[in-house]
Amino acid sequence: MTTQKLTLAKGLNSGLRAAMEADPKVVLMGEDVGKLGGVFRITEGLQKDFGEDRVIDTPLAESGIVGTAIGLCLRGYRPVVEIQFDGFVYPAFDQIISQVSKMHARSLGALRLPMVIRIPYGGGIGAVEHHSESNEAYFAHTAGLRVVTCSDPGDAYWMMQQAIASDDPVIFYEPKRRYHERGEVDIDETAGAPLGLHQAAVRREGTDLTLVTYGPMVKTCLQAAEAAAAEGISLTVVDLRSLSPLDRPTVLDAVKKTGRAVVVHEASTFLGMGAELAALIQQECFYHLEAPVLRVGGYNIPYPPSRFEEEFLPNLDRVMDAVDRSLAF
């Protein structure tokens, strides 16, 4: 074991660096990713070390970024593109939905788009409009895309490398409000990644109820589990890590053991990941369930101004409220 204490941001940065060292075809593109290192400094130092050919400050146009990344893929490169904030991915929506997701199938398997689209997402940072969105459901809904998200520095480091190694396009969601969270990361090359890119992780095992969550809400759910334990309630916390595909066995096993499930995410609940998970769980665990699957998420309104966000986003109280309701059912 070779461990390092890293922030989640540094884990991503180190993961990118490792992937660039391993494969000269890996190139980074995005707005301000060069000298500035991105507005969150995730690409800090990489242009200096790998040059302007491999870390490209692009013109300010997201459709352009993703569209040209497709062309680079066709020419044998593995572009990792940065979308500066969640709310700025939409100019690229057409390229992602119409082209990125479908190219492999349209070419009957001849063409591959080994592209990673990095999106810092979620709220809780007091930002202005368009800087706090959780739009993962749009992409998870789209066949042909893989969608993943990390919740700690270790996953940041390993999942980034796995995503880049994937021959399918991967949307990589980064929980921006957790960028500065620290943790021990085992960076031992020979041991490799502790989990596959599309495996879920059981972060805490309990007996009464399973919280199914991902990204920035993993920490919130672990805190809820801690609080619940103090009240004698034992919670399992499943960190999905992969939103498409879902690691069904891990989720279903956990729910079968506890008989109750609450899905937690920042995104609005209507047609969000929670809807899919609730459907899946009721279908596969029907006879194990003691209560309906509940969802805790953002309300079904556009992401509100920041003075509202504390009440808009799921927090410990709202998670506990759902836990209580499930247990009381």
Next chain:
Amino acid sequence: MSDEPTVRHHESVVTPAGEHDITDGGPDMVQFLDAEGNRLETNESNAPYAEIVEALTAEDGRAMYRDLVLVRRVDAEGHALQRQGELGLWPSLLGQEAAQVGAGRAMRPQDYAFPGYREHGVAWCKGVPPENLLGMFRGVNNGGWDSNENNFHLYTIVIGNQMLHATGYAMGIQRDGAVGTGDESRDAAVMAFTGDGGTAQGDYNEALVFAGVANAPVVFFVQNNQWAISEPNYKQFRIPPYLRARGFGFPGVRVDGNDVLASYAVSKAAMDAARAGQGPTLIEAFTYRMGAHTTSDDPTKYRIAAEVDIWREKDPIKRMRGFMEKNGHADQEFFDAVDAEADEIAARIRKACQEMPNPELPTMFDNIYVDEHPVVAAERDEFVAYHASFEGAGH
């Protein structure tokens, strides 16, 4: 057949710093005042606008100067309020006052402005109370003013989106027959604002295509402040925005964005033409972002202080003041009075900001739809009940 290629590639005229002087707008740039405020001779580029400048009175000049000073003060107050934790973010217009005041003053009340997020000076000229701009940066709303009150649209943060809205609005003006009637109070046009970085965006380019095809009464006002966060011009375009206008089928003009007389004259000519039914113009105001991109940014990471120093010498307020002093258009008493007024406005803004109430939480469910929506209505009720459940519970 000759060996000459039929299409010649342009030499890039926009190159990395060091390879060309990014503080020099070149000979095409329309300019009336030099950095000290001396009135420049008529030359090929400013000649078409000389008449407009000649028609300005000393009173007009004083009014422009007042606007410059007041918007700088409004901006400084916004910046200070952010530093003191009263605002979450502030994008400063420092250095771009003349570009914005020139454009803003060229608009008539019936003309409509579509700003980005840095157009506090245009807002001022359109009569928007500066206090109204603070809400979105304080996080109490996402805009929060009624655009139709002052014909000043909400700020748009997603780069480029508003350019299409501006073109569409101008198409509406055309359909209303409010162009080319010769009625000064009826004919209207639109001004659309974005930055140098914005010119790369698809929406921007589509807006120019649509405006050209419709010959719509819209003026695209690009503030080229040399930077798009950390990216300099040469990472956004090979040919500067004003030269690209021709490719969309309408004229482009580069103006000295730190010269309020030039900015006003070029904007007025373009807006007059648009209102008269002559179609769009693109104005590139050559200027500089003196501060950080926003209060979240650290420009020392990507640009050198020497560049900022050169631009400081081109300060728009110093220049206009120099012009007025040299020509005896204003005395010390006037300048002092403007400063005093700036102090008053700053105090007023500060007070308004500090007193801005936090919105009632359930109002986040308001105005999502025009007609009631059952999901939103149910969630609002649940939200209220949920919060009521904590009352008296020690939370």
